[in-house]
Amino acid sequence: MEILIIGGTRFFGIPMTERLLQEGHSITIVTRGSRCNPFGDRVRHILCDKTDGESVRQKLGAVHYDLVIDKVAYASNDVRSLLGNIRCDRYMQMSSCAVYKESGLQIPEQAFDPAAHPLIWMDRPADYAEGKRQAERAALEFMPADACTFVRYPVVLGPHDYTGRLRFYAEHVAAKMPMRVQNPDAEASYIHEKEAGEFLAYLAEHPCAGAVNGCASGTVSQRKILWYMEQVTGHSAILSEAGDPAPYDGSAGDCSYDTAKAAALGCRFSDLHTWLPALAELEISQTRGTL
Numbered sequence: 113m114e115i116l117i118i119g120g121t122r123f124f125g126i127p128m129t130e131r132l133l134q135e136g137h138s139i140t141i142v143t144r145g146s147r148c149n150p151f152g153d154r155v156r157h158i159l160c161d162k163t164d165g166e167s168v169r170q171k172l173g174a175v176h177y178d179l180v181i182d183k184v185a186y187a188s189n190d191v192r193s194l195l196g197n198i199r200c201d202r203y204m205q206m207s208s209c210a211v212y213k214e215s216g217l218q219i220p221e222q223a224f225d226p227a228a229h230p231l232i233w234m235d236r237p238a239d240y241a242e243g244k245r246q247a248e249r250a251a252l253e254f255m256p257a258d259a260c261t262f263v264r265y266p267v268v269l270g271p272h273d274y275t276g277r278l279r280f281y282a283e284h285v286a287a288k289m290p291m292r293v294q295n296p297d298a299e300a301s302y303i304h305e306k307e308a309g310e311f312l313a314y315l316a317e318h319p320c321a322g323a324v325n326g327c328a329s330g331t332v333s334q335r336k337i338l339w340y341m342e343q344v345t346g347h348s349a350i351l352s353e354a355g356d357p358a359p360y361d362g363s364a365g366d367c368s369y370d371t372a373k374a375a376a377l378g379c380r381f382s383d384l385h386t387w388l389p390a391l392a393e394l395e396i397s398q399t400r401g402t403l
């Protein structure tokens with residue numbers, strides 16, 4: 113397939129693009145060029161800001177793509193500048209489980225229907241979740257609904273996570289610093305970066321209409337994550353209202369996602385407890401190097 117990827121050069125974009133290359137697809141990646149292209153001459157690399165519609169039209173408008181994978185969709189205007197200026201058969205957007213307004217266990221895709229969400233043309237709002245809802249909704253202005261896939265992940269974890277969120281817990285445990293953890297016993301879903309990338313690549317070859325959840329099986333609380341780190345360091349995490357605010361937000365209570373639709377497509381995810389302890393240990397060891 114002729115595949116256009118917006119992004120793909122960072123975090124779980126890398127295992128996604130690697131897998132698509134292994135499968136023999138012709139790949140064009142688009143970035144603004146602020147980081148290197150890790151795939152060398154195995155991909156075409158076009159420098160373009162996808163939020164600049166005129167630049168998108170000039171640099172990408174001449175080619176018809178079988179599939180566009182958009183990893184940089186944070187608002188309706190992000191989608192308009194892209195889809196208003198290119199031609200493609202299918203569009204896959206990296207969305208997020210943040211689109212769901214209610215928490216709960218085993219949340220199904222139908223809990224958020226982008227077609228029923230009021231469209232507001234907007235640049236990226238401070239409210240990440242609403243920006244992601246608007247990005248899904250905007251795609252339906254340009255593509256038939258059955259040609260769109262919205263891939264929804266919870267927090268992605270892995271050794272290449274640049275967000276530093278898991279590292280926050282490791283640093284605070286290792287340095288015995290107090291942290292304020294909202295609802296430490298709330299259970300939450302996560303997904304490993306490798307599976308996050310590979311599921312996107314799998315969906316390229318197994319078309320899926322509409323939204324699809326992806327996450328590891330099992331849930332974990334922040335208290336359990338801290339426990340994994342306590343086992344490595346040998347001392348206890350300090351939870352205090354006066355501490356630094358922890359990044360994973362347990363305030364809404366338990367939250368997990370139904371992956372039956374992904375399973376019906378033939379995709380199953382690992383149990384997060386098979387890899388989270390090793391990741392917690394890695395974060396602690398890397399933290400020790402910086403303390």
Ligand SMILES: NC(=O)c1ccc[n+]([C@@H]2O[C@H](COP(=O)([O-])OP(=O)(O)OC[C@H]3O[C@@H](n4cnc5c(N)ncnc54)[C@H](OP(=O)(O)O)[C@@H]3O)[C@@H](O)[C@H]2O)c1
Nearest residue numbers: 119120121122124125143144145146147161162183267268
């Ligand atoms: N991290 C999580 O826990 C999580 C969870 C759920 C969903 N998501 C979603 O995952 C996506 C990010 O995926 P990823 O971290 O794996 O990144 P990625 O696919 O590698 O995409 C990031 C790359 O996109 C390029 N880029 C950024 N803005 C651009 C623009 N305006 N025009 C062209 N290129 C641009 C950047 O390169 P340049 O700087 O060189 O342009 C960057 O390297 C987001 O949509 C996010 O909402 C993340």
